[in-house]
Amino acid sequence: LNASFVVVRRVVERRELQVMANFKVNRVESSPIEGQKPGTSGLRKKVKVFTQPHYLHNFVQSTFNALSAEKVKGSTLVVSGDGRYYSKDAIQIIIKMAAANGVRRVWVGQNGLLSTPAVSAVVRERVGADGSKANGAFILTASHNPGGPNEDFGIKYNMENGGPAPEGITDKIFENTKIIKEYFIAEDLPDVDISAIGISNFSGPDGQFDVDVFDSASDYVKLMKSIFDFQSIQKLIASPQFSFCYDALHGVAGAYAKRIFVEELGAKESSLLNCVPKEDFGGGHPDPNLTYAKELVSRMGLGKNPDSNPPEFGAAADGDADRNMILGKRFFVTPSDSVAIIAANAVQAIPYFSSGLKGVARSMPTSAALDVVATSLNLKFFEVPTGWKFFGNLMDAGLCSVCGEESFGTGSDHIREKDGIWAVLAWLSILAHKNKDNLNGGNLVTVEDIVKQHWATFGRHYYTRYDYENVDAGAAKEVMAHLVKLQSSVTINTTIKGIRSDVADVASADEFEYKDPVDGSISKNQGIRYLFEDGSRLVFRLSGTGSEGATIRLYIEQYEKDSSKTGRDSQEALAPLVDVALKLSKMEEHTGRSAPTVIT
Ligand code: G6P
Ligand code: ZN
Numbered sequence: 021l022n023a024s025f026v027v028v029r030r031v032v033e034r035r036e037l038q039v040m041a042n043f044k045v046n047r048v049e050s051s052p053i054e055g056q057k058p059g060t061s062g063l064r065k066k067v068k069v070f071t072q073p074h075y076l077h078n079f080v081q082s083t084f085n086a087l088s089a090e091k092v093k094g095s096t097l098v099v100s101g102d103g104r105y106y107s108k109d110a111i112q113i114i115i116k117m118a119a120a121n122g123v124r125r126v127w128v129g130q131n132g133l134l135s136t137p138a139v140s141a142v143v144r145e146r147v148g149a150d151g152s153k154a155n156g157a158f159i160l161t162a163s164h165n166p167g168g169p170n171e172d173f174g175i176k177y178n179m180e181n182g183g184p185a186p187e188g189i190t191d192k193i194f195e196n197t198k199i200i201k202e203y204f205i206a207e208d209l210p211d212v213d214i215s216a217i218g219i220s221n222f223s224g225p226d227g228q229f230d231v232d233v234f235d236s237a238s239d240y241v242k243l244m245k246s247i248f249d250f251q252s253i254q255k256l257i258a259s260p261q262f263s264f265c266y267d268a269l270h271g272v273a274g275a276y277a278k279r280i281f282v283e284e285l286g287a288k289e290s291s292l293l294n295c296v297p298k299e300d301f302g303g304g305h306p307d308p309n310l311t312y313a314k315e316l317v318s319r320m321g322l323g324k325n326p327d328s329n330p331p332e333f334g335a336a337a338d339g340d341a342d343r344n345m346i347l348g349k350r351f352f353v354t355p356s357d358s359v360a361i362i363a364a365n366a367v368q369a370i371p372y373f374s375s376g377l378k379g380v381a382r383s384m385p386t387s388a389a390l391d392v393v394a395t396s397l398n399l400k401f402f403e404v405p406t407g408w409k410f411f412g413n414l415m416d417a418g419l420c421s422v423c424g425e426e427s428f429g430t431g432s433d434h435i436r437e438k439d440g441i442w443a444v445l446a447w448l449s450i451l452a453h454k455n456k457d458n459l460n461g462g463n464l465v466t467v468e469d470i471v472k473q474h475w476a477t478f479g480r481h482y483y484t485r486y487d488y489e490n491v492d493a494g495a496a497k498e499v500m501a502h503l504v505k506l507q508s509s510v511t512i513n514t515t516i517k518g519i520r521s522d523v524a525d526v527a528s529a530d531e532f533e534y535k536d537p538v539d540g541s542i543s544k545n546q547g548i549r550y551l552f553e554d555g556s557r558l559v560f561r562l563s564g565t566g567s568e569g570a571t572i573r574l575y576i577e578q579y580e581k582d583s584s585k586t587g588r589d590s591q592e593a594l595a596p597l598v599d600v601a602l603k604l605s606k607m608e609e610h611t612g613r614s615a616p617t618v619i620t
Contacts, residue, residue, distance in 0.1 A: 041209070041222045041223070042222070042223050043206040043208050043223075043224045045119075045204055045224065046204070046206065046207045047202055047204055048077070048202060049201065050077065050081075050202055052197060053078055053197070056079050056197035058176065058194065059565055061163060061176055061184065061407075062161075062174050062184070063174060063176070064162045064163075064172055064173070064174035065172065066172060066173070067168070067172070068169075068170070070110070076110055076113055079175060079193070079197060080113070080117050080203070081117065081121075082193050082197045083177050083193050083196075085196045085200075086192035086193045086196055091155055091156060092123060093226065094124045095123050096123075096148065096152045097123050097126050097127070097154065097156055097158065098127045098134070098156070098157035098158070098178075099114045099115065099118070099160070100132050100134035100159070100236070101133070101139075102136075102161040102163075102167075102339045102340040103132060103299060104160070104161065104168075104171075104172075104339060105168050105169055106173045107160045107173075110173070111160070114126075115128075116205045116209050117203065117204065117205050117206075118229075119206040119222065119224055120206040120224070122226040123229070124152075124226075124229065125229070125230040125231070126229075126230070126232070127234060128212070128232070129142075129233075129235075129236035130214065130215065130217055130234065131214060131215050133272050134236050135272045135275070135342065136159055136163075136341065136437050137240070137342055137435055137437045137439035137441070138341075139157045140182035141243045141435050142239050143181075143182040144181070144182040144435060144436075145243055146239045148232060157177070158175055158177055159177075159178060160174070160175055161175075161339060161340040163339055163343070163565070164305070164338035164339055164340075165305075165339070166300070166303075166304070167300050168299065168300035178436075178437075181436050182435050182436040182437070183416075184408060184412070184436075184437075186413075187541070209222060214233050215233075216233060217234060217235060218232075218233055236272075237275060237279045241279055243434060244445060245284070246372070247372040247432075247442070248370060248372070248449050249449065250284060250285060252452040253448045253449060253452050254284075254285050255456075255459060256452040256455060257285050257287050259455075259464075261455075261459065262333070262459075262464060263291075263331035264333050264334075265291050265333070265334040265335075266287075266291060266292055266293065266295070267292075267294050267308070267319075267334070267336040268292070268294050268295045269302075269312070269313060270294045270295075270301040270302040270304065270306065271297060271306045271338060271339040271341055272339065272340055272341050273295070273337035273338075273441060274292070274294070274295035275297055276441055277292050277295045277441070278295060294315065301339060306338050306339035307339075307343070308336035308337055308338050308343055308344060309618070310323070310620060311620070313345060316334055316335075317347075320348075320350065321350040322350055322352065326350070330349045332349050332464065333346075333348060333349075333447070333451065333467060334347040335347065335440075335444040338428070338440065341441060342429065342431075342437050342438045342439060344430060344444060345428055346444070346447050348466055348467025348471070349466060349468070350468075351466075354387070354483050355386070355428045356387035356389050356424070356426050356481060356483050357387070357471060357474065357483075359382060359386070359389075359425075359430050360390045361470060361471065362422055362430065362443070362446045363377065363393050363394070363422045364478070365450045366446070368453055369446075369449045369450045369452070369454075370446060372434065373422075377397075377399055377421040378433070379394075379399055379400030379401065379402065379421060380394050380399050380400070380402075380422050381401070381403070381404055381411055381420045381422075382403060382404075382423060382425065383403075383404055383407070383410075383426065384404065384406065384532050384549070384559065385426050385485075385547060386424060386425050387426065387481040387483045387577045388557070388577070389478065389480075389481045390424065392478045392479060400419055405534045405543050406425065406427070406561070407564070408429065410534070412436040413538045414538065415433040415436060417538045421433050424438075426483070426575065430442070430446070431443070451465070451470070454469075454470060472587075475586040476583045476586065479582075479583075480580045481578070481580075482578045482580065482588070482590045483590065483594075484575075484576050484590060484591065485573060486573070486576070486601075486616035486619055487571055487572070487574075488571065488607070488613050488616050488617060489569075489571045490568055490569040490570075490571065490617070491570050491572055491611045495570075495610050495611045496562055496569075496611070497570075499560070499606070499607065499611065500560065500562060502605065503560050503605055504548060506529075507529035507530065507531070507550065512526055512529065513526055516604065519599060520596050520599055520600050522596050523556070523596050526550050526551065526552055526553075528551050529548070529549060530549055531544070531545055533546065546561065547560060550604075554578075554579065555579035556577060556578040556579060558574070558577075558600070558601045558604075559573075559575040559577075560572065574601055574605070574607075576597050576601055577594075578597055580593070591619075
């Protein structure tokens with residue numbers, strides 16, 4: 021560090037630490053690095069790719085260059101994430117680059133931790149000590165992908181509304197990465213201690229620059245308290261008939277779980293599993309589904325080693341806490357059913373929605389359970405491509421209150437990201453509401469009761485998803501090309517009947533295309549759908565979130581209106597359609613895979 025450095029430390033209110041220092045701006049020559057195209061949710065690559073010289077720097081500078089000048093100069097930027105390996109280094113780099121690019125302040129969650137939904141909440145709700153509001157955020161996460169030196173890192177940019185950057189911006193970022201020649205960084209800015217809450221002040225060529233390290237949970241907790249009736253959830257949790265369990269899979273949800281479930285709602289500490297955030301998620305795969313959330317699955321009396329006395333309610337989150345899985349005692353709630361059930365009960369059970377829902381939405385591959393609720397409650401309904409950003413547009417236009425995806429994402433217009441803890445609080449609210457008169461000794465209405473009651477009223481959408489991960493990219497393209505050809509063939513029903521005679525006829529088939537009702541933008545090639553006459557569907561699409569090879573997803577769904585037939589085992593009920601899907605797509609022939617990698 022150079023001699024012109026003035027470092028003044030003094031203790032201000034709440035023991036905030038101030039550091040005054042001057043910094044210079046360094047211009048560093050760089051050149052394009054291939055493959056920096058942001059996917060569905062930002063740029064995700066192996067840590068080893070991110071730690072190459074200039075790699076992160078190029079992407080961050082390309083993002084600054086893609087934003088209009090006033091969104092950078094003098095702006096307030098949130099930088100934090102799920103705490104995965106390389107986050108701490110990345111935060112220091114981004115702070116130094118923000119300073120050099122004329123950003124006025126950077127807000128960092130303590131220890132660099134902020135869940136994705138909390139970033140969205142902070143961008144929308146937090147007011148700095150000097151009255152400032154955030155203009156955007158870098159979220160450092162690869163979501164549900166494993167972390168550690170040999171695993172994934174990721175970065176994405178969110179806008180002023182708290183939602184992911186729209187394609188217009190991410191395309192520009194990508195274009196910039198292809199022509200980048202230089203980036204700016206304040207190399208002599210000292211590393212900021214992100215473990216200590218407080219504001220550090222610096223001064224550079226553009227004037228003052230602050231780094232504000234704040235408590236990761238308080239803004240988010242405040243928002244949750246304004247949405248849900250915490251007292252009624254407290255009563256549920258305190259009741260001897262009820263028991264609760266939450267698994268953060270060592271992701272950032274742990275930083276919120278203790279505050280919300282234990283301190284605010286009175287759950288026992290022992291109800292928290294894996295709630296200490298770890299850089300490598302304890303070596304696990306932080307994805308809340310029946311395959312990866314093994315410990316919770318056992319605890320809930322499911323899977324290969326079921327506990328004998330499971331709690332009434334269990335839930336899990338992914339690495340950055342935007343996904344959720346909801347379980348009852350020995351019972352799995354599909355994400356598609358979960359959003360439908362939340363929508364059906366929101367007005368009665370959740371104060372935030374008491375004046376009604378503006379509309380509901382689901383992604384295309386998500387089951388049509390939500391559609392049935394929307395029709396019955398006469399709600400506006402939207403079917404959007406996979407990717408949370410499509411919901412954000414509807415929400416900004418006041419068209420949608422509750423939305424969800426089959427990929428374990430559920431949320432509402434309180435923020436512009438899906439929200440894992442929100443989903444758990446929504447379910448606890450529904451349970452509290454349904455049980456408000458029987459917490460003193462009556463029979464508890466369980467998660468399973470609620471789902472089965474829902475099926476009895478609205479019918480059941482049997483649903484399963486087959487994932488073929490890390491398939492050769494060429495083979496994956498072949499499968500899709502084959503299906504596109506087939507989809508327009510007039511003899512499709514003869515072909516299907518040749519495979520199985522016990523499935524309905526295909527009524528229509530297409531490649532899903534979406535015209536955004538708000539900005540008119542068109543998204544093409546969003547998956548191939550076969551819609552059957554009895555309401556069944558087969559959907560094939562390529563994942564947009566993998567970091568290696570291609571992942572083919574096959575979504576299989578069958579609608580059963582007859583309430584005497586809604587209690588079947590779902591794999592058994594779906595077997596004929598699965599058979600059709602695999603043979604129709606010639607999955608094994610094209611990919612060499614006789615079985616999927618994961619079934620959810
Ligand atoms: C992320 C996105 C979701 C999406 C999911 C699966 O979580 O935020 O919107 O549904 O990934 O996407 P994929 O393209 O891998 O099916
Ligand atoms: Zn996630």
